[in-house]
Amino acid sequence: MAALTRITHKAHLPFPAATAAAGGRRPRAARIRMSLQENGPSLAVVGVTGAVGQEFLSVLSDRDFPYRSIKMLASKRSAGKRMTFEDRDYVVEELTADSFEGVDIALFSAGGSISKELGPIAVEKGTIVVDNSSAFRMVEGVPLVIPEVNPEAMEGVRLGTGKGALIANPNCSTIICLMAATPLHRRAKVVRMVVSTYQAASGAGAAAMEELELQTREVLEGKPPTCNIFKLQYAFNLFSHNAPVLSNGYNEEEMKLVKETRKIWNDTNVKVTATCIRVPVMRAHAESVNLQFENPLDEETAKDILKNAPGVVVIDDRAANHFPTPLEVSNKDDVAVGRIRRDVSQDGNYGLDIFVCGDQIRKGAALNAVQIAEMLL
Amino acid sequence: MAALTRITHKAHLPFPAATAAAGGRRPRAARIRMSLQENGPSLAVVGVTGAVGQEFLSVLSDRDFPYRSIKMLASKRSAGKRMTFEDRDYVVEELTADSFEGVDIALFSAGGSISKELGPIAVEKGTIVVDNSSAFRMVEGVPLVIPEVNPEAMEGVRLGTGKGALIANPNCSTIICLMAATPLHRRAKVVRMVVSTYQAASGAGAAAMEELELQTREVLEGKPPTCNIFKLQYAFNLFSHNAPVLSNGYNEEEMKLVKETRKIWNDTNVKVTATCIRVPVMRAHAESVNLQFENPLDEETAKDILKNAPGVVVIDDRAANHFPTPLEVSNKDDVAVGRIRRDVSQDGNYGLDIFVCGDQIRKGAALNAVQIAEMLL
Numbered sequence: 001m002a003a004l005t006r007i008t009h010k011a012h013l014p015f016p017a018a019t020a021a022a023g024g025r026r027p028r029a030a031r032i033r034m035s036l037q038e039n040g041p042s043l044a045v046v047g048v049t050g051a052v053g054q055e056f057l058s059v060l061s062d063r064d065f066p067y068r069s070i071k072m073l074a075s076k077r078s079a080g081k082r083m084t085f086e087d088r089d090y091v092v093e094e095l096t097a098d099s100f101e102g103v104d105i106a107l108f109s110a111g112g113s114i115s116k117e118l119g120p121i122a123v124e125k126g127t128i129v130v131d132n133s134s135a136f137r138m139v140e141g142v143p144l145v146i147p148e149v150n151p152e153a154m155e156g157v158r159l160g161t162g163k164g165a166l167i168a169n170p171n172c173s174t175i176i177c178l179m180a181a182t183p184l185h186r187r188a189k190v191v192r193m194v195v196s197t198y199q200a201a202s203g204a205g206a207a208a209m210e211e212l213e214l215q216t217r218e219v220l221e222g223k224p225p226t227c228n229i230f231k232l233q234y235a236f237n238l239f240s241h242n243a244p245v246l247s248n249g250y251n252e253e254e255m256k257l258v259k260e261t262r263k264i265w266n267d268t269n270v271k272v273t274a275t276c277i278r279v280p281v282m283r284a285h286a287e288s289v290n291l292q293f294e295n296p297l298d299e300e301t302a303k304d305i306l307k308n309a310p311g312v313v314v315i316d317d318r319a320a321n322h323f324p325t326p327l328e329v330s331n332k333d334d335v336a337v338g339r340i341r342r343d344v345s346q347d348g349n350y351g352l353d354i355f356v357c358g359d360q361i362r363k364g365a366a367l368n369a370v371q372i373a374e375m376l377l
Numbered sequence: 378m379a380a381l382t383r384i385t386h387k388a389h390l391p392f393p394a395a396t397a398a399a400g401g402r403r404p405r406a407a408r409i410r411m412s413l414q415e416n417g418p419s420l421a422v423v424g425v426t427g428a429v430g431q432e433f434l435s436v437l438s439d440r441d442f443p444y445r446s447i448k449m450l451a452s453k454r455s456a457g458k459r460m461t462f463e464d465r466d467y468v469v470e471e472l473t474a475d476s477f478e479g480v481d482i483a484l485f486s487a488g489g490s491i492s493k494e495l496g497p498i499a500v501e502k503g504t505i506v507v508d509n510s511s512a513f514r515m516v517e518g519v520p521l522v523i524p525e526v527n528p529e530a531m532e533g534v535r536l537g538t539g540k541g542a543l544i545a546n547p548n549c550s551t552i553i554c555l556m557a558a559t560p561l562h563r564r565a566k567v568v569r570m571v572v573s574t575y576q577a578a579s580g581a582g583a584a585a586m587e588e589l590e591l592q593t594r595e596v597l598e599g600k601p602p603t604c605n606i607f608k609l610q611y612a613f614n615l616f617s618h619n620a621p622v623l624s625n626g627y628n629e630e631e632m633k634l635v636k637e638t639r640k641i642w643n644d645t646n647v648k649v650t651a652t653c654i655r656v657p658v659m660r661a662h663a664e665s666v667n668l669q670f671e672n673p674l675d676e677e678t679a680k681d682i683l684k685n686a687p688g689v690v691v692i693d694d695r696a697a698n699h700f701p702t703p704l705e706v707s708n709k710d711d712v713a714v715g716r717i718r719r720d721v722s723q724d725g726n727y728g729l730d731i732f733v734c735g736d737q738i739r740k741g742a743a744l745n746a747v748q749i750a751e752m753l754l
Binding site: 192193194196198212213216217220231232233236237238239240242244245248249250251258271272273275277279280281282286288290299318319321323325326327338339340341342343344345346351353355 | 569570571573575589590593594597608609610613614615616617619621622625626627628635648649650652654656657658659663665667676695696698700702703704715716717718719720721722723728730732
């Protein structure tokens with residue numbers, strides 16, 4: 001856990017990657033813990049030492065997710081490390097093909113190749129795998145789920161049948177965008193969406209967050225920045241997302257937004273373009289989203305719809321110039337939406353511009369996965 | 378100059394706001410300086426102690442702009458300060474209504490209210506004012522000029538006639554966007570443009586750059602960030618541009634892009650929407666621009682057009698994932714364009730996505746103004 005304990009939750013420090021396992025951010029000493037229950041499912045967290053793995057634990061604890069046992073799984077390198085979760089001691093176990101015996105639900109966040117290799121093995125053992133990687137998202141028959149958006153995609157997946165299943169967690173940018181766009185889409189049907197992202201370091205893992213912090217210190221001291229995770233200076237800079245660029249000129253991150261939106265909305269006609277940029281922010285993404293509708297939707301109605309949308313909070317104070325920021329949504333469950341306004345470049349009320357911020361590790365990954373798991377209970 | 382000298386040009390430090398006055402970044406000791414010429418115009422720099430004012434000097438020097446005299450003008454607070462420019466000593470003079478006697482060209486960057494008050498007075502005295510503020514940009518009859526884009530707007534403004542004139546420098550975001558969009562517009566006619574900006578601290582002046590540096594140090598030390606220029610934490614964060622929000626929900630910065638584009642392109646029909654965001658970067662802006670054309674334009678042709686456009690450099694290496702970054706264009710004259718690709722959300726070749734970066738202080742302000750002045754010679 002050395003890599004993670006370096007990122008501690010100091011006041012004003014914007015990067016609390018690992019807070020939960022060591023006690024959680026919400027002291028609840030006076031409450032009787034109900035999560036450890038004989039009739040709860042047996043859980044496994046795969047990639048438990050990573051930024052998202054740690055956040056899985058944080059969210060499970062915050063939401064009193066019931067479980068009768070929990071396995072802490074990671075690579076050989078991390079195996080043997082000790083950790084405390086909900087006042088119990090655990091030893092991190094090495095992830096192998098035998099790890100899933102008797103596991104009801106496994107939350108995976110250990111990268112696509114681990115998911116590809118061990119996800120299907122877990123399913124064969126009867127485990128329901130909620131996978132945070134991109135490995136199965138676009139595989140036909142694998143539900144790709146945001147619980148507030150398309151819970152119906154999970155119909156038929158149930159605990160206690162002895163039958164395993166794969167459920168994919170969408171990409172963080174897609175989740176954050178669609179949390180805001182879907183309520184509007186339901187009302188007025190989005191026909192085209194132009195997205196520009198402002199993505200945090202956390203999307204590239206805890207090591208990227210550490211590198212951003214390290215580089216910033218180095219640059220302020222006039223030293224050359226250490227570039228291990230990214231090949232260029234990240235501190236006081238920004239760059240096109242590091243995902244590989246495809247033959248159509250889009251990078252993989254951008255095409256996730258294009259394709260996952262179609263699958264989640266079950267709408268092959270919706271037109272999406274995206275430009276994905278990494279900015280020197282720690283753990284929350286921002287997205288500028290331009291929407292084009294089939295039916296008219298005025299900005300006041302849009303604001304009301306968003307105010308009533310589950311998992312969404314509207315921050316839109318024009319007089320005070322107060323709108324969502326990554327820092328304000330960090331460690332928060334809700335996705336924040338603001339700058340809601342009629343698009344002056346489109347006729348009538350057929351277009352809106354909005355600005356969305358969401359915690360990449362939480363709703364963009366761990367929270368969404370745990371919410372999927374909750375639907376199985 | 379205390380405020381500016383604190384921002385020095387260290388290796389890797391991304392914020393060389395004030396390099397020129399104290400000798401310039403390009404050592405030219407061996408060259409015979411030609412700029413101080415008896416037959417050159419008399420110049421005045423208004424707001425000479427600010428970030429853009431300092432850059433005016435840097436650019437004048439770099440480009441061997443001829444002048445027979447130069448007045449260093451600033452507010453009362455800065456008057457009396459000594460500075461060296463091109464090996465000569467100057468004393469900063471207090472800016473008053475009498476400052477423009479005998480001045481041929483005045484470069485203004487001291488804020489809109491100073492421009493509104495003293496710009497017309499200078500013009501009455503026969504001075505040609507190149508104004509970097511927003512004061513006169515949308516005034517009918519005042520040319521709003523990007524030399525590479527619409528030099529024809531300046532026709533009729535000449536030195537040596539004894540007649541003063543106002544010429545407005547467009548807003549930095551507009552200049553940087555249109556440097557890339559115009560060559561494509563000329564070929565295929567842009568009908569709609571969706572812009573999301575990633576704007577640097579420098580747009581809010583040297584004090585904002587200092588605050589970003591100070592805040593970053595404070596946050597890394599676990600201290601609360603100093604918020605004098607902006608009301609919230611800027612370090613490791615981003616926020617909707619601090620310009621006032623208008624009744625239509627757009628902020629003034631965004632409406633500049635909308636309105637200035639129409640004036641510069643002399644096209645009242647072009648549809649523009651923009652979302653302007655400040656990111657923790659020092660002195661160069663980035664912009665994600667989605668273009669919709671009247672006539673088809675494929676991405677290879679677009680790339681060729683941009684490669685041949687004056688003041689534009691194409692950085693678009695998909696295999697190496699090398700595209701423009703703010704740091705790479707800092708202190709550079711050219712605007713960099715990359716991520717040039719067919720927009721998959723539009724049919725055929727009627728849409729392109731591009732990503733543009735340009736130095737906000739240089740081409741976004743000082744360089745463009747000096748280029749305007751050069752057209753008068």
